[in-house]
Every structure is written in C-alpha cells, then in structure tokens.
Amino acid sequence: MKNQVTKYYPMLPVLAAYAALFLIGRNMSGMWQLVAMLLFYCALGQAFNIFLGMTGYVDFGYVAFMGVGTYGMALAISRLAHIEGLGAGIIVIGFVLAVLMSTMLSIAVGAVALRLRGAYFAIATIGVNEGFRFLIEGARIWNGSEGIIFTAQLNQILGREAASALATFWADLFVLIIAVAAALVTLIYMRSKIGYALTALREDEDAAKVMGINVTKFKIIAFITSASFAGLVGASSWALKTPYVFPPEVFEIHYTIEAIIIVLLGGAGTLLGPLVGGLIYGISKYYLSIFIPGFQLLIFAPIIIVIIVVFPEGVVGMLKAKTRNTAAGRFIV
Amino acid sequence: MTLLQLDNVTKRFGGLVAVDHVSLEIDAGQFVGIVGPNGSGKTTLFNLISGVFFPEEGRIYFEGADITRMPPYKRAPLGIGRTFQIPRPFSSATVRENIAVGAMFGTLGKKLTVDDSMDVADQLIEKLDLTAHREKAAGTLTPVEKKLMEIGRALAMKPKLLLMDEAMAGMHPSDIDQMVAFTRQIAEEENISIVAMVEHIMRAVIGMAEKVIVLHQGAKLVDAPTQEALKDPKVVEVYLGGSGGR
Known part of the structure; x- marks a missing residue:
C-alpha cells in the first residue's frame, strides 16, 4: 500500500506550485492578471504534454481542440440560455459539451493522422486547424465568421455581478483546476x-510494436486525453473570460507554437516540465513586454534558443x- | 512439433527480391542458425516473421495458425520475441523498465500488472548479471550491455521463439558467442526455439546450432543439420568462391 502512495509523491511539488501561484494572485494586489496568464500557459502546457511530451509526436493543429472547446461553451450558453432554472448549471453543460466536441474532433483527426509517422503526422495536422476554421466560416456553421457573442445571455442567467466575477476570477480558477487535473492524469x-x-513508442516505435504494444491504440489514448483537456482550457480561459468566440481568434496557430515552446522548454514528457516551462515562458513574455515593448520577441527568441541548446x-x-x-528524484519526474 | 512454418514466402522491395520463395520449418525448442552474407535476406526474413513487413506471396504459420498478415503487436504475445541487429533500447527508460515492458505487453493471456512486470524484470536482471545497471537509463549502457538488456526484454515476453539478430554491431565476436551460449542455456531450460542470425559460417554459434539454414541472394540455399550443411559444396562455393578447378 505504501508503494501506491509514494508513487504519487511527484504530485506534491505540482500542487505546491499551483497553490503558491493562487495565493500570490489573491494576496498581492495587481498580480491576479499575471497569475491568470501563467495559469493559462501552465494548463496549456500540461494538457499538450500528455500528447506531445509522452508520444513525441508534434501536433501543429492542437489549438483546434481549444477552439472547438470554446465553441462548446459558447453554444451551451447561447443556445440554452432561454431554459429557466439552469443557473450556473449551464457552465457545467458547457464544459461537458466542450469535452465532447474536442474528443470527437480528436477521434476524427487521430483515426486518420495517427497512422502516419513523425514528420508526416506533423504536416497532416497543420491542415486540420486551418481546414476546420474555413469549414466553420465557409459553411456558416455556428454563425460562421460572425462568431458567437453571448455576453447578454451570461448576464441574464447569472446576473451582471456574478458574470463579471466569472470572467475575472472563476474562469481562472477553473483553469487552475484543469491544470492540476491534467498533471494528475499525466x-x-x-x-x-x-x-x-x-515511452516505448516514443523512443522506438518499431521495437515497441514487436514487443506487443498496439502503438496506434496508445497514441490515440494520449491524443484524446490531451485534446479533451485542451477543450476544457479553451472553454474556461477563452469562452468564460471573454464571452464571445470568433473563428480567426480561436484557431490561431500561434497558440500551438506557444504550447510547443512551453513543453520543450520545461521538459517534454516530464510531469513538472509544463509547469516550469509555462512559468518561464509566461513571466518572460509578461515582463519583456512591459520593459521593452515591441522588442520582446527579439529578446525572447534568443533566450529560448539558449535554453533549448543548454x-x-x-x-x-x-x-x-x-x-x-x-x-x-522521487519528487521530480 | 513444428513451431514456425514458412511456406513459399516472397518479399520484394521494388525490383529487388529480398526474400525469394523461402520455405522452412522450425521445431519447438530447436536451435537454428541462419547464415548468409550481407544482403542475403536474413534481416528481411526476421522482419517477415515478427511482422514488421508482410510478404507479397506465401504464408507464415505459427503453431499451426496462419499469421501471415497479423500485425506485429499481436504476434509478440503469441510467443515471438526478437532482438535487433543494432540494439534498440527505450533510451530514456531504465534497464528495469525496458525489461518490464516486455513482460507487460508481450505475454499471452492475463496481462501482468506494472508491479508484477517489474518483479519479472528484477529476476531477469539478476540472471543476466545486470544488477549494477538496474536503475540506469538504457541509453547510457555500452553496446554489450544493451544487447544483454534486449535479450532480457525478449525473454520477459516468455517467447516460444526467439529471433536473435546477432550480426556484428560493434561487438566482439567472442562476446556475442558467450551471450548466445548463455541465452541458449536459458532457452533449453524453458524450451524456447532460437533462430540466430550469423554472418560467418565459422562462428562458434554454428557449432551450437542443431540445424543451419543458408540464405543466398534471398533464396534458401541449404537447410540441413549443421554438420551436413557445413560440408555442402554449395555452401563452400558461396563462402569461399567457385571451385572451378583453379
């Protein structure tokens, strides 16, 4: 039994770090905004790590799962607002829908793309993101390029004050919970x-196969898990914080790149890596844009290169x- | 009892016939040496048996069941284990974890838990004399240690057939022979058939083999008990060049 408990010791530094972040944000004035951003990056890294870090496959279309998650929440709130008595339960429905939609998309993408190896997989996924965005815009699905604005519905259901608290506090707390949950699942x-x-298939897929591992099955498990967490991050960090969704904003490949940087910076396939990577990335980005606005990327790029080389x-x-x-070492995995 | 049977198996890569209508039989518990120079089709033959490739023609049977187009991850639990020419460890994982993976996924019937697999790994580590390296990342081992670990990984799968790709991959031939002798000992204890791939006919491995199959340009040249095979004029010709009275 003792063995079963010690196995989960590495959760302690993770929990401590997120608790510290929360306390800093709540107790130091003006820090919540920064903390919220850090939580977003950590959660993003934590979720993406389950796929990128654990399988070694690079998914350039990852943001699409956040995008459909955002739509899941937006659709739940905008379409179900007229039902009496749902109250805050509508948020729960939104999260469920976000997970369902991102899971479904990941099954569809994974079933095809995960049969490809390495670079071929990466190339195939670049198309997913853009393709899905143009499908929504072109076929006018979910209001097409006009997007969904649900500020009014949110105010109507929750009241103006609660809706505002949702955007400025609860949404970020949800992100924290999602990050911790993703770390625990990892x-x-x-x-x-x-x-x-x-691990076996990441290190050597052919050797893994002849040792009896159904590599496609395990890649799909990691892919779906990672995608459903991405859907949750989108639903809370994007839909609940800013009650609108436009296709160009939620299918922006930029976020995929950020997620890749965070995972690699911290340590792909490690538990603490996305947390450390998210903090380094978020803090540098935040302060660089304050001290040398406009030049932050110029400074940032070499820093990242140095870290990756070292x-x-x-x-x-x-x-x-x-x-x-x-x-x-028992705590650092 | 026939464990593995290949019936007229052919594999082509474009215009190149890598394995050319090969038929062979391996009995349970038998130690067989597959001999052939570079490019004679030995590795392709192994890949066909373990399921990395499927043949264009012919059938492959394992314990009487047709496995010709069965994916590799399903064949492994039936009892087909293998090592690679250049060791392919899961580098970031420890030696113990590497071997445990074999027990976790490569065994038939009720799957072992992670903890039970680790116990299996520990037993094999002791047998293979790798105790000092147990918690090391596999990528940091020497080639000889890696090879040993691969054998452990394959044995953890409780194979009935062990394909040993033991061509020279930076190893001293005497190390290889020692390793093969050791593996053979375990194989005899557990009634495992071994098919060992050898590049040179003079190697000690051949001395241990009950049967030798000689491949030449993808086709089976000789398939006979070791002593007979060594004297076969066709083998002499392939290895020492044509006699032609010169």
Missing part, C-alpha cells in the same frame, strides 16, 4: 501501462537526470 498515465507503452531535455528533464536515484 502522473497516473506515467505510473500505468499506458505510460510505459507511450538543456536539450528541458529544464526539468535536466533536473530529473541530475537527481536520478536521490531523495529529491
């Missing part, structure tokens, strides 16, 4: 057969190697 996977199968396994990947077989 650890559960790592400690189960799924994690071993994913720590090819990511910051946590390096720490993990250093602390292997030590007491601290």
